[in-house]
Amino acid sequence: xxxxxVAHLPTSSSSLSCCSPYSAPLxxxxxxxxxxxxVPTLSFFCNSAFSPCTARLVTxxxxxxxxxxxxxxxxxxATPNRRLSSVRACSKVGAAGSNSLPNKFSQFSDAxxxxxxxxxxxxxxxxxxxxxxxxxxxxxxxxxWSLLLKAISGLIALICGNGYIVGINQIYDIGIxxxxxxxxxxxxxxxxxxxxxxLVLCFGIAGLAIVSSNFGTFITALYTLxxxxxxxYSVPPFRLxxxxxxxxxxxxxxxxxxxxxxVYYATRAALGLKFEWSAAVLFITIFVTxxxxxxxxxxxxxxxxxxxKFQISTLATKLGVRNIAFLGSGLLLANYVGAVLAASYFPMxxxxxxxxxxxxxxxxxxxxxxxxLEQSKYTKEAISKFYRFIWNLFYIEYIIFPFL
Numbered sequence: 001x002x003x004x005x006v007a008h009l010p011t012s013s014s015s016l017s018c019c020s021p022y023s024a025p026l027x028x029x030x031x032x033x034x035x036x037x038x039v040p041t042l043s044f045f046c047n048s049a050f051s052p053c054t055a056r057l058v059t060x061x062x063x064x065x066x067x068x069x070x071x072x073x074x075x076x077x078a079t080p081n082r083r084l085s086s087v088r089a090c091s092k093v094g095a096a097g098s099n100s101l102p103n104k105f106s107q108f109s110d111a112x113x114x115x116x117x118x119x120x121x122x123x124x125x126x127x128x129x130x131x132x133x134x135x136x137x138x139x140x141x142x143x144x145w146s147l148l149l150k151a152i153s154g155l156i157a158l159i160c161g162n163g164y165i166v167g168i169n170q171i172y173d174i175g176i177x178x179x180x181x182x183x184x185x186x187x188x189x190x191x192x193x194x195x196x197x198x199l200v201l202c203f204g205i206a207g208l209a210i211v212s213s214n215f216g217t218f219i220t221a222l223y224t225l226x227x228x229x230x231x232x233y234s235v236p237p238f239r240l241x242x243x244x245x246x247x248x249x250x251x252x253x254x255x256x257x258x259x260x261x262x263v264y265y266a267t268r269a270a271l272g273l274k275f276e277w278s279a280a281v282l283f284i285t286i287f288v289t290x291x292x293x294x295x296x297x298x299x300x301x302x303x304x305x306x307x308x309k310f311q312i313s314t315l316a317t318k319l320g321v322r323n324i325a326f327l328g329s330g331l332l333l334a335n336y337v338g339a340v341l342a343a344s345y346f347p348m349x350x351x352x353x354x355x356x357x358x359x360x361x362x363x364x365x366x367x368x369x370x371x372x373l374e375q376s377k378y379t380k381e382a383i384s385k386f387y388r389f390i391w392n393l394f395y396i397e398y399i400i401f402p403f404l
Contacts, residue, residue: 111185160207165230179306256289
């Protein structure tokens with residue numbers, strides 16, 4: 001069909017100007033011979049249902065979005081293939097313009113998801129689910145499925161708090177992220193600073209509203225403390241992330257103590273119980289607090305280049321990537337040794353065989369990954385892979401915790 005259409009295309013110098021709503025109307029320099037009446041022409045195809053690019057212009061409807069729609073001038077000497085390409089190009093551009101709104105929405109959704117830093121959301125979600133599950137398993141006779149909605153609202157509040165903290169950090173780290181993490185939405189130009197501020201404020205307000213209306217004064221105070229620590233970590237004039245010890249303590253407090261203690265306390269309160277530590281929850285709180293310290297140390301490993309450029313003092317910039325990798329690995333190995341000892345000395349609290357075998361496997365995996373990092377000569381790609389592996393170990397600990 002395409003060849004048949006091309007064969008009937010007029011060879012007169014027709015001038016088409018259909019690229020813009022501000023273009024002049026279509027003009028013909030010469031009248032079309034009577035013999036060609038009823039024969040499809042290039043003008044017909046550009047204005048027909050086959051290609052919407054000029055249909056909007058003819059009917060007075062402006063094109064969707066800011067896409068410039070149009071067809072090229074076709075000279076009499078143009079080959080049939082080039083003429084046909086003009087028709088196809090016009091059709092494709094018109095189709096792209098008609099889909100601009102869904103595309104923009106899709107791009108904005110993707111930018112918002114990256115803005116939330118999904119790997120941190122997974123850690124928060126797994127941690128809260130693990131602590132709630134453990135509290136319920138310890139008090140199975142008190143399980144009330146009507147509390148499910150309350151548990152879901154608590155998880156949403158934690159995700160909102162997580163979004164507030166990581167979001168405000170991105171807003172004040174744009175320059176550094178353009179060097180270290182150019183894929184983040186603000187640094188990449190996919191999300192404006194104004195939109196980021198709106199998202200951050202919505203997260204903070206929504207989280208506080210959910211917690212205060214469902215979990216009482218004490219949990220609301222803990223939640224507010226977490227938001228405050230996340231704020232002074234990133235926002236001038238405090239910007240405590242510039243000071244290694246303060247930065248480590250904030251991360252360990254928020255992700256280690258506040259998350260585990262707060263979720264377990266809130267779950268027992270929802271069950272109508274007074275708070276008291278269980279040996280298992282005390283173990284996971286100490287274990288994850290040490291783990292959070294390791295994350296706080298190793299998170300700077302992939303960012304050494306940008307931190308040095310912007311004079312951000314971290315242990316990685318002071319002691320070097322190799323030393324910090326060894327330090328983080330050593331702390332995690334000590335954590336795993338502690339887990340094995342806890343299972344050995346308190347068999348009445350833990351499932352000893354499962355706990356010992358699981359942590360020996362995880363310790364061996366960590367040792368192997370540290371060896372691979374050493375063999376790679378600490379390239380940026382290998383460092384990033386090692387840091388992701390540490391997060392995977394973090395997830396695994398929460399996944400197996402309810403069964404230990």
